[in-house]
């Protein structure tokens with residue numbers, strides 16, 4: 001007999017996946033509303049693991065349903081399809097004890113008012129336990145137009161990109177160097193039974209192979225450590241700021257990079273800007289947790305005439321809104337929701353943000369442009385166009401720690417060095 005909580009997790013997994021796969025909802029938004037309905041932290045982790053795994057393996061599970069059923073449930077019977085995907089993920093990726101996975105998922109079919117389909121759910125999941133899933137090219141997860149773009153941009157690396165994007169990401173941590181050393185924190189992780197290794201070239205980064213919940217991390221609520229991919233932590237190294245520098249973080253929310261920069265040097269005077277006032281509240285929460293401070297402002301970085309007092313910044317970080325194609329392994333629903341028009345709109349927005357941010361930078365100052373995209377149109381082509389229209393802008397070389405050369409910047413592809421896909425460019429305003 002399955003526990004009530006176990007059944008409730010499967011019910012919520014089916015509803016969450018249905019909303020994300022069939023009704024255009026974002027996984028993050030859905031989880032934000034479903035997770036608080038679950039009391040136990042392990043059940044919450046299970047719900048997340050089921051949803052992420054099912055979305056990453058969507059193409060294989062689709063193929064299995066088409067192979068195993070004469071009439072596979074389509075998007076119109078979305079909740080049933082989502083429940084089957086949730087069941088597959090428990091068997092295939094999470095490798096839960098077969099009985100637990102099966103009985104709780106079949107019970108969930110009943111709890112969803114689908115008692116008439118419980119037998120079918122049972123039969124399909126039993127088959128998934130007996131047989132292997134049909135092999136599917138991980139590229140099949142990508143919409144055709146986006147897959148073509150990745151192949152056009154990265155030719156011989158495209159297969160590796162698709163494969164890495166279908167893998168679960170490791171847990172990267174950033175040790176707050178204001179509150180302790182990385183060596184000491186690694187010892188505390190070992191004492192807590194959490195295996196982790198320091199990054200070889202990122203001074204604050206620690207990589208945990210088997211992700212744990214933040215509640216299990218020593219000192220998390222005291223701000224001693226934060227969750228942040230290594231590729232995002234590298235952004236602080238691209239800036240190289242002198243003590244006391246006046247810095248604009250033009251797209252700051254939810255505040256990960258601002259917090260990192262201030263942990264490294266609390267003497268920085270940082271203005272954290274974001275157009276989204278609600279997300280800006282998260283910047284304040286992040287900064288408070290790690291024990292640093294910055295001025296925050298809800299404003300459009302692309303229109304300095306609205307908010308800038310004319311006092312030039314020594315440096316600007318433009319961590320621009322982008323397609324998120326470099327972090328599909330962390331946000332697998334990106335592939336369900338992106339449309340070609342979005343990319344064109346993002347490219348126009350990034351160009352506007354570059355021009356606006358540039359205006360506020362002092363001569364001799366440095367602007368770092370970063371995205372978690374792997375599309376050249378948002379990255380090297382965006383920067384080439386900017387360098388062509390801003391005559392006093394000159395690209396500064398970044399070293400190989402930032403990935404391969406890509407025009408005037410550098411690109412790390414997803415999975416390389418265990419990190420997310422990220423683009424970085426460092427541009428100096430000539431005097």
Ligand SMILES: C[S@@+](CC[C@H](N)C(=O)[O-])C[C@H]1O[C@@H](n2cnc3c(N)ncnc32)[C@H](O)[C@@H]1O
Pocket residue numbers: 250251252253254255256257258273274275276279299300301302319320321322353
């Ligand atoms: C990639 S996220 C930034 C992540 C952040 N730097 C961090 O490390 O936590 C991009 C942000 O740009 C913001 N944004 C979008 N358009 C903007 C605009 N016109 N002006 C300022 N911020 C904008 C979004 O609200 C979003 O929070």
